[in-house]
Amino acid sequence: MLRTHSSAELTEWMGYEKISGPFGPERMDGLFAMLCATVSNTARGKGRKATPKDFLPQWDRGPKEAMDWQDMLAAVKAMNRRLGGQDLTEGGGDGDARRVARQYRDQHR
Template identity: 65%
Template structure:
């Protein structure tokens, strides 16, 4: 039996953000997704003139693929929300649009991580066993009853 053939790793890794930094590359992915093929298949079978025409089509008719569905569903959701709202601010589609790519995030401090964990714990109905003077102020090890780690 032949050994497994692994795909080339060329182009993988290295500097991140290739998709994020290149709108043309994102377009290729949207079009490939819409046409049911991979990006290399799309580029192999499509001429530059046809790609340019697809780009013009997208500019006139709106985004292809999931982004367009996000906008359509956000519009529908805002309409439904506005029929059920009382007085106050009118809902807009942007209120219901997901933010998929939030860019690279730097490391979080322990305070930011603790805040995120507490918010998640609250959303799922968990209990908060931290106390004043304990983990709430950064001494989670003492609040949990864990001794100090000795470095030798």
Template identity: 60%
Template sequence: MTVGELLGRISSTELTEWMAYEQIAGPLGQERLDVLHSILAATVSNTARAKGRKAAPADFMPQWDQGAGRAGDWQQMLATVTTLHVRWGGTDQRKGAAS
């Protein structure tokens, strides 16, 4: 199911309830799996490690979106996507945008 299909089938109230549930119970989906797998990896690593520093789950947590926060990063991504979109025959529907 796509995000558009989901939003067409779920009410604003139900979506808000799921968002509140996630705030209480922790992340849902892939983010939660990253946490669970990093805990497992740290546990396995610590069983095979000599005495000394123990591995922490954070040592195995993937660092997604490392480019976030760089100045101009979103502008560059938008320019790239716009260029590819037009190159593949799409049109830019934004107000004032040349296509």
């Protein structure tokens, strides 16, 4: 992008986005949330009205703190099991996470 646009132009676009709202997918999320709230409120009886925030997706709800490598390895193994994959590490799913990480490190030196 920097090949075709100067830093000054990118800064101007960033300022414009702050004034006019987001471009692309984020803007579409907001527009569809407004539409969903409108449709929901037309079909709803008396009581609490829906707001666009009720329909706005919350992306990236991952862990707030950084995971250590043992937790990452455990998460990957759990996803692998759920997807029906095979654990090809030495000892299968029973292997010590430290040993597996050490073997990986030694193989990729």
